[in-house]
Amino acid sequence: MSTTSSTDHEGIVTVSRDVDAPVQAVWDVLADGWDYATWVVGASRVRAVDRSWPAEGAQLHHSFGVWPLLISDTSKVIASTPPTALTLVARGWPAGEAAVVITVTARGDETCTVAIAEDAVKGPGALVPKPLRQMAIGPRNVEALRRLAYLAEGRYRERVTS
Template sequence: MASASGYYAAMATNTRRIKATPEQVWDVLADGWLYPLWVVGASRMREVDDTWPAVGAQLHHSVGTWPMLIDDTTEVVESTPGSTLVLHARAWPTGVAQVTIRLEAAGVETDLSIEEDAISGPAVLMPKPIRDLQLAWRNTESLRRLAYVAERRSAGRTSAS
């Protein structure tokens, strides 16, 4: 996102090596119904567009805990299967975040990174170092959860083969 001075601010970035191939990790990302299993803050899915994770497809999810659930959406803005997924995640009342997920093969494993930052709404008013701290904590846990799902699925496939 361009600042008033014209330069682009970097997003908060977290990376983790996952013991699964990029295709196996992508399979988890491509199943929108699994979103609340690995995204910190997402509590339930209401609907997944049939075209997920194609550009323009949306996840209809809720955030928070009962009885304070807020219904929101996440939309795909870029999708390269097995490689990159860029999302606009709405989180009312804080605004919209851009989330970029990158998968890179590391032998039979995957280096997975998540970059995230607010792009609109009141959250952009928060100083970037404070946003980055919160996002780093949240996305460390999201990557841990995503690794658990992908690695367990991967182990199940290899042990059954």
């Protein structure tokens, strides 16, 4: 599968990946908050998910790090346009908070492209110069999209072949 990266005029890296599954299959993974730690790099577990997830204002309670050094925090939906867009504020204090924008665009009936753009917005992470923090965020999001694609593609194939 092809993964690409681009940088906008504000210096934010957007990572995109083609997925061999329809938009709805990707959205189904995004909409299941319990899957968050499966595809989000660094998230180690999900502790609770608001019943309204992924509606605007819903929260997902997660932990990040490696046991026994786990830190618990939340991610909150800022905007949701099913099945094509999800905007979150991912909290990971003491590092801070990041704005995350995920878009899903159809390429055909059974294929799509998923893109993710992320940047620190509060806390110590936002004090790191943008080019340096984007150098860390970009590769992390390449792996996150790989995991998201595998989940969506695998589940879609299971449904189609069952």
